[in-house]
Amino acid sequence: MKVEVVSIGTELLMSDVLDTNSAYISRSLQTVGAELIYKVTVGDNLERITEAFLVALDRADVVFAIGGLGTAVNDFTRAAAAAATGLEYDPDENEVIGATLIDVVAGNSAPFFINANDSLLFCLPGNRREMAYILETAVFPYLQRQQQLKSGWVLLRTVGLVESSIREMLSDLSLAANQKLSFDSYAGQTNIRLSVEANNEREIEAQLTNLNHQVRSRLGDHVYGEGNDRLESAILNMLRLNNLKLAVAECNTSRFLTRALVQVPNYGSVVETFPFEQIPDVASYLGVPILDTQEDFSRWSRHITELLRLKHDTDLSLFLYKQISPGGVQLSSFLSSVQGVSVTQRSFGGHPESINQWACTLGLSHLHRWLLAHAVGSSALKTSQRF
Numbered sequence: 001m002k003v004e005v006v007s008i009g010t011e012l013l014m015s016d017v018l019d020t021n022s023a024y025i026s027r028s029l030q031t032v033g034a035e036l037i038y039k040v041t042v043g044d045n046l047e048r049i050t051e052a053f054l055v056a057l058d059r060a061d062v063v064f065a066i067g068g069l070g071t072a073v074n075d076f077t078r079a080a081a082a083a084a085t086g087l088e089y090d091p092d093e094n095e096v097i098g099a100t101l102i103d104v105v106a107g108n109s110a111p112f113f114i115n116a117n118d119s120l121l122f123c124l125p126g127n128r129r130e131m132a133y134i135l136e137t138a139v140f141p142y143l144q145r146q147q148q149l150k151s152g153w154v155l156l157r158t159v160g161l162v163e164s165s166i167r168e169m170l171s172d173l174s175l176a177a178n179q180k181l182s183f184d185s186y187a188g189q190t191n192i193r194l195s196v197e198a199n200n201e202r203e204i205e206a207q208l209t210n211l212n213h214q215v216r217s218r219l220g221d222h223v224y225g226e227g228n229d230r231l232e233s234a235i236l237n238m239l240r241l242n243n244l245k246l247a248v249a250e251c252n253t254s255r256f257l258t259r260a261l262v263q264v265p266n267y268g269s270v271v272e273t274f275p276f277e278q279i280p281d282v283a284s285y286l287g288v289p290i291l292d293t294q295e296d297f298s299r300w301s302r303h304i305t306e307l308l309r310l311k312h313d314t315d316l317s318l319f320l321y322k323q324i325s326p327g328g329v330q331l332s333s334f335l336s337s338v339q340g341v342s343v344t345q346r347s348f349g350g351h352p353e354s355i356n357q358w359a360c361t362l363g364l365s366h367l368h369r370w371l372l373a374h375a376v377g378s379s380a381l382k383t384s385q386r387f
Contacts, residue, residue: 001034001143004060006052008067008077009126010043018351021066021131024184028135028193032143033151034062044074046083053084057119062143067126069109077123085116099123104138104228113139128186129357136191137228151197152204154212157225159365163190169218179211187354188361189231221372231364232260235371239270242375245314246367247272251279252322256356257363272312282319286311297323298332302341305334316370320363322355331359333366342370 005025011017022039029036037060042052049068056063068077071094078096082089088097099112102122109125111134122139124131136155144151158166163185170181170192180195192215196207216223224234239246248258248271258273276282283290286307291300301319309317319334329348334341344366348355 001032001062002037002060003029003034003062003064004038004040004056005036006049006056006063006065007039007041008044008049008065009041010074012067013041013043017353020128020186021126024128024132025064025066025135027182027184028140030180030182032140034143044068044076046076046080049076049080050083053080053121057084057116057121061119063119063121065121065123066131069111069123069125081112081114081121081123085114085121087114102134102138104134128354132184132186132191133228133230151195152201152208153193153195154208155227156192156194156212156215156219156223157229157231158190158192158219158222159188159224159231159361159368160222161190161219166190166192166219166222170215173211173214173218176207179207181211181215187357188365224368230260230264231361231368233264235364235367236261236264236267236270238368238371238375239316242371244316244375245270245272247274247308247312247314247317248320248363249274249276249282249308249318250320250359250363251276251282252324253320253356253359256360257318257320260360260364272314298343301332301334302336302343305336305341309336316367318363318367320359322359329355331355331362333359333363335366335370337370337374339374342366 005022007019007022009017012019019041026036038056040052040056042048053063053065065077065081068075078094079089081099082096087099090097096112096114099114102111102113109127109130111122111124113120113122124134163183167183175181178197182193182195184191194208194211194215196204196211198204198207224231248261250257255277261267261271262273274285276285279291282304286304288304288307291297301321305317305319308319315337317336321332323330323332331346331348333344344362346362348358350358
């Protein structure tokens with residue numbers, strides 16, 4: 001199976017933004033027996049994107065188009081996909097009539113694919129986290145079923161350990177020639193793909209089960225789920241199992257954590273969120289003096305986190321804060337419970353577009369550690385989503 005990746009966006013073409021998506025796809029294709037033959041970057045221009053699709057569909061079995069699925073005036077991926085495959089584009093509904101939706105994520109950047117003359121065109125969002133999730137849970141399983149390969153894999157999702165530590169902890173695993181571990185890290189989480197090739201499905205399943213057990217025995221509770229599990233879903237499930245309620249407030253993070261939590265079905269039964277985005281808003285809501293730049297920030301944050309929990313009579317409260325200074329970016333997570341207030345902080349030096357995702361993971365990881373230490377029933381939420 002020959003694959004081509006078409007990355008869409010003038011910011012990628014001009015190198016204003018690093019293209020990590022195509023690098024991720026390159027690493028992942030090995031597990032589905034695919035050969036990457038071309039990677040192309042094209043700017044936000046309808047005619048050029050259409051031409052790139054036509055060329056790619058002519059020389060590859062599968063084409064991954066990344067980006068340009070929004071509703072902005074320069075998002076041309078849908079129109080170009082329709083033009084390149086002979087389908088109709090409805091600008092009012094912003095959809096390609098006849099395309100197959102990949103219904104695993106919510107939002108305006110709904111992914112889809114088109115079968116065009118024995119080639120497949122997958123149009124995926126440019127958001128790194130969403131794209132990886134769609135590939136892992138929907139696209140790669142679909143391609144494997146189409147090929148009827150005698151291979152299989154399990155995807156383990158981890159948090160709380162950097163990839164280098166995970167590799168070291170798994171370095172003593174004795175893998176056979178038909179077995180492989182591969183890793184993908186993003187914004188504080190690491191996915192581990194366990195891959196096996198064998199003569200029949202029963203043998204594949206047996207070997208995957210054994211590998212899964214060996215990896216989990218070394219990594220323990222740092223593995224929070226499998227497959228299409230999401231960390232926010234696993235945490236909300238742990239809260240429900242323990243009859244706990246959580247209040248969340250954020251500042252300077254574009255409410256990234258809140259937006260992740262509210263995507264989980266029935267989140268409102270265990271989580272209260274608030275439209276805070278700035279320190280003065282939090283201070284005014286809780287009736288405390290606005291933070292003085294000379295005041296100890298950690299002491300003030302501990303106090304308002306505790307006030308948030310008491311005001312709403314919840315079991316836990318989390319205050320997530322991003323502070324930008326001449327010295328860099330500091331991410332802070334404050335978690336209040338009846339046991340007191342715990343703090344997790346980290347400095348950030350990566351790409352600016354990833355800062356809020358890192359802040360979200362920091363808050364979720366903080367909650368995950370507390371729940372593992374103080375609660376019961378820590379198994380992650382298991383769901384299955386296919387198209």
